[in-house]
Amino acid sequence: MNAAVFDAGEFRKALGAFATGVTIITTRAADGTPVGLTANSFNSVSLNPPLVLWSLANSSASLEVFRNAEHWAVHVLATDQEDLSGRFAKRGIDKFAGLECDTGAGGVPLLRGCTARFECRTAFQYEGGDHLIFVGEVQAFDRAESAPLVFHGGRYAHATHRDAPGLQPRTAHLAGSFSEDFLGYLLGRSHFRFFAPLREALDGEGLSDMEFYVLSTLTLKPELTAQELADGMAGVLDDRRKAALDSLVGREMASYRNDGVIAYELTEHGREVALRLISRAKALESQVIERLGPDAAILKSLLNRLLAEIDPSAATLWQAP
Ligand SMILES: Cc1cc2nc3c(=O)[nH]c(=O)nc-3n(C[C@H](O)[C@H](O)[C@H](O)COP(=O)(O)O)c2cc1C
Structure with missing residues (x-):
């Protein structure tokens, strides 16, 4: 494949124009260690069957664990969980230290206080350039009314609705x-x-x-x-x-x-x-x-x-x- 000649920084900036939520994806390694990372590549794929996807950099320290994982969970972060996002975007630290987690299917650690959580079973994996794309079948989910954390232009942002329900926009x-x-x-x-x-x-x-x-x-x-x-x-x-x-x-x-x-x-x-x-x-x-x-x-x-x-x-x- 011919690589187009892009300015890498400009390409990143253009991609960053697409506002996303922020998620943390977790799983459990074969030796029982909880593993997780911050990802904004999450997206919905299909309603029936219920499928979602996200992509993991080939350079990630968690690559092999996720490649072999049968189960993983997606946590859509709430607006007050910016610190958690920062923590799970770091390398070489115990990301779960001091966190109280629930346990999902396959022993996957489930974080608390999120806007939504999806427990998934790996359905497909695809090579996608320098990332590995995971498609998961959603087996369970839950949701809260809290506002989501947003990522835009390389920074955290707020999401707000343009109109209040039932009120004329002034x-x-x-x-x-x-x-x-x-x-x-x-x-x-x-x-x-x-x-x-x-x-x-x-x-x-x-x-x-x-x-x-x-x-x-x-x-x-x-x-x-x-x-x-x-x-x-x-x-x-x-x-x-x-x-x-x-x-x-x-x-x-x-x-x-x-x-x-x-x-x-x-x-x-x-x-x-x-x-x-x-x-x-x-x-x-x-x-x-x-x-x-x-x-x-x-x-x-x-x-x-x-x-x-x-x-x-x-x-x-x-x-x-
Ligand atoms: C907002 C945000 C979104 C991110 N999205 C992704 C992503 O979709 N895929 C990915 O591989 N890394 C993503 N990262 C970077 C990883 O979180 C970061 O590289 C982390 O150190 C990987 O951890 P690991 O090497 O322990 O797996 C994102 C980071 C941030 C702050």
Whole structure:
């Protein structure tokens, strides 16, 4: 066969334009050792009989084991299993160390927490250039509702549906409209609507949005210096932050000391009000998360990315307990 003269890097990039899920294929060697690797060459072949395929590089350390294996299992990874994908794409380590597995047909180790699992019996093997193609007959499978991990352009990615079930897509007819398609409008309106129910609770306590923002920031540490507050809330309305601090002190929700360094802490009353409002905010968040389903994680990831782009110097006040 004449090899076409391709730039190998460009060819890889062009192949990487095809977004795939990520799987881990596992089996058990004749001596009982569990074996597995990350593969995105998985695909469905036939519904009846139920057949799937994947391909294994001839250079793989697992080649002989899979060549001789009667059974293997395909695990479609969930979006939170990126670490597992990385682990099974490494060579020369004990990939199964510390993992709790189920056992499938032929003693095949079955990983947990995946979006779907297919237990297969080898039906055919084909030579395919520098890979060996395995076609398996699916003997059992299971599935969860979790969002899948995606691989695209050589990087991990998220999958999200373009339309929410039962809802009219807003963006289709609004695209191009300055007001309603404008990112600032979408962010601002989302913020406003998200916090609307909380605003009633804030009104009940006589607190402004800014006072609540400062109050909840003060719960992050037993004491925050004025400088830490300024850094942590960087660029967020400096004057209004100072006014909010004064007002909280005036209403005995916070106290401050000034022995060369100005530092603020919540009073018992302030902490009690803050915790009550924060639990209300958390409850609102869970309602929204429930409605968005797995897309909530994607939204958070995108907003974090947006903040990394437009607010890269923001200090992190929150410390893991
Ligand atoms: C997202 C992703 C997809 C991969 N897909 C495949 C694949 O389809 N086939 C393959 O042979 N290797 C694939 N690899 C590379 C193997 O996981 C990697 O070479 C691994 O070290 C092989 O392990 P082994 O040598 O222990 O068998 C992929 C790696 C990643 C990160």
